[in-house]
Amino acid sequence: MNAHTPPPRTLPAALLEALAQLLGERFSTARAVREQHGRDESLYDPVAPDAVAFARSQEEIVAVLRLCHEHRVPVIPYGSGSSLEGHLLAVEGGISLDVSQMDQVLAFQPEDMSISVQPGISRKALNEYLRASGLFFPIDPGADASIGGMCATRASGTNAVRYGTMRENVLGLTAILANGEVIKTGSLAKKSAAGYDLARLFIGSEGTLGVISEITLKLHPQPEAVSAAVCSFPSVHAAVQTVIQTIQLGIPIARAELIDTLTTQALNSYFKLGLSEAPTLFFEFHGSEAGLAEQVAMVKALVAENGGSDLQWATAQEDRNRLWSARHNALFAILQLKPGCRASSTDVCVPLSRLADCVVATDEDVRQSNIPAPIFGHVGDGNFHVCLLLDPNSAEEREEAERLNRRIVERALAVGGTCTGEHGIGLHKIDYLVQEHGEPAIEVMRSIKRALDPHNLMNPGKIFRMN
């Protein structure tokens, strides 16, 4: 899959010099460093930036942006490199601004259940920091992504069904615009009606409006009791129906993950999980001891009604960790299904009532294709992933994967859903975004981009074309 190849460009000598002076060894034009920053977890061939700048403070971000603004050189913010739709490719050249060394906690307000962090801290490091506090941060995309990147792509994950996505869990953030201007949004208060919701505008903007330099997150109390369970079903439809009914009854499940048969096979063979090879749900329950018992009883009844197996329990922390670690690392297991393959991972989100039909129809599509494609996802939100396994050297397989992807997205849009629940647009879903929202809405997005970044310097070429 080729992204557009940028015209070869040379950075102005004055800029190179100024950045080298500012950052010393933390400014690099070495090929290996550039190539590592011109890729993500998508299938795109890397497009390296012209240089990489590693920032260690907000002041350095401001300085880099001012310099690049002066020289009209694009800037691509870089966190952990785990995005999935080509977000990080330097399709118009420029500087990759790596903030992964900005990984500190700035202020922790346990009584307010909030924490202010730098953008480079990873979700796992954050929860490690919080471990003894009685609080945690629930959003968990599969990768150990950076919090800044999770803001930029409006990430969610397995817990979103109960705790919401990044949209609901950021109290405020600081962003640096293309010209180096520092913008503070939100506050430490839980809610506000004060002016335009600039925090929500930056969340999901994929680096196209500015660099996020500080984030204040909402935290949640660690549940008193946690337990996880696995059960298998005679069909994907029965599994999905169970989750739909769980949600409709208002049962506050913390996680409800669907794993299709192919995925169970992959997990069994890679992680030795010993799952039944059938459509399977992974559940997690959070609450008080009594609340948990009640949730479990209700879900058990729904599982039985839908022909599911007995629930297999993982109550001890290490069993739960093993289960969820397998789920989060499903991609590695799945890649073993087809030696030498690479995965094109797509995600859509549909209204709950249409989820079973969409998953079943996708399963049909996949069966009729020569591309193996495990299906799994956060079905409590109506969100599912299809992992298309293809030989990266086969044009035919790449084309077939694109065809399947198109069918999955167009089916989601036809039922009122969205072309991406949590991966974002990047380069890959630009046309689907237009299909979803219509040209006038995209033009509004462009006009906002022009207003905040008139020279189109911030991660140019992503989310939409500027025309």
Added chain:
Amino acid sequence: MNAHTPPPRTLPAALLEALAQLLGERFSTARAVREQHGRDESLYDPVAPDAVAFARSQEEIVAVLRLCHEHRVPVIPYGSGSSLEGHLLAVEGGISLDVSQMDQVLAFQPEDMSISVQPGISRKALNEYLRASGLFFPIDPGADASIGGMCATRASGTNAVRYGTMRENVLGLTAILANGEVIKTGSLAKKSAAGYDLARLFIGSEGTLGVISEITLKLHPQPEAVSAAVCSFPSVHAAVQTVIQTIQLGIPIARAELIDTLTTQALNSYFKLGLSEAPTLFFEFHGSEAGLAEQVAMVKALVAENGGSDLQWATAQEDRNRLWSARHNALFAILQLKPGCRASSTDVCVPLSRLADCVVATDEDVRQSNIPAPIFGHVGDGNFHVCLLLDPNSAEEREEAERLNRRIVERALAVGGTCTGEHGIGLHKIDYLVQEHGEPAIEVMRSIKRALDPHNLMNPGKIFRMN
């Protein structure tokens, strides 16, 4: 309190004629109709628009906006007229566009727990519609506001502590820009990472970016069991501490409302509630029978620890209705405290850990003032209201009310809070918004406004000055 008086202006004859032809009797320049549309629930003297247009369809909104755009005449969207900070005053003249007749349900998706409505439907009418469905819409500002207006001001209310605000409960909306362009945002899916979050941009934009013509709301299951309780405390501090501890323990209370002593007196005398005349909390619990019992037991223990009275229960629906109706209509009771007075209602929201201090300090301020000012609010969110009761003909009292308001807001900002939790900026908090976010963030808001509404026609003069 005078808003700027607009220059007297005459609408172009061609516009008057075109609007009259489009809307017939639903276009009015009658003085009474104009004056009714140039006021809200704030203390500002009314500033009437030049005419009022009543729309009955999205097509009519588009037609009105196109005509006004062509003639460069401002448009002020109007729902139910219950805003509190001067949002509806025609400070730059123009047309008030009243959408209250657009009050229909467009599509109800019970399995998806979502509903699509026109902007003029009121929150009570919506819940009346939903009564038999097992679902409800929780957001409840005191007034029976329109859903469109609630989007425009990012409203919340007593239930926000559990269910969130308008920000968290809108899946998508349709907005018409100043030039008549129709923008669709969001989808029917529960989450999305597809492009800029335009829905969140319109939520809280107070009519300055366009007219909201359709909204898809997230609904919630009606709880299996509901019960409400009242208890009084030896001090405001003890009451607030009880709520803070409740939240910190993760107890999912549905409502936690503080009523100060003065407010209990007002409610007793107007609604014959028979409350102890002391700082009081109104609680509401939602859940399963067992879940409820557990929540109640935990809250009871916290109440006792903080020296609160025994909980008085309102379990029957009519008792709960009586209690919450009194709470929602507290303003009417409060107005009786000072014959001939009017109320200037301010609201701030602070981090939970600073709430007790802020409320107590505000209470001190009020005691030292000659303005009676009951304090009450949604303390589970850190949000509280102060209702300044003043003689509208006394310049001195108006000035004293402004002084108190300034102290309340500045104290909130000093602890990292926001100048408004749910009322919005309107005309009254324009300077506080700058104080809260800083000039660069306001300039970003202005640049977005310019991008979407280059001629400054949509509710001009609100939220910020355009310079």
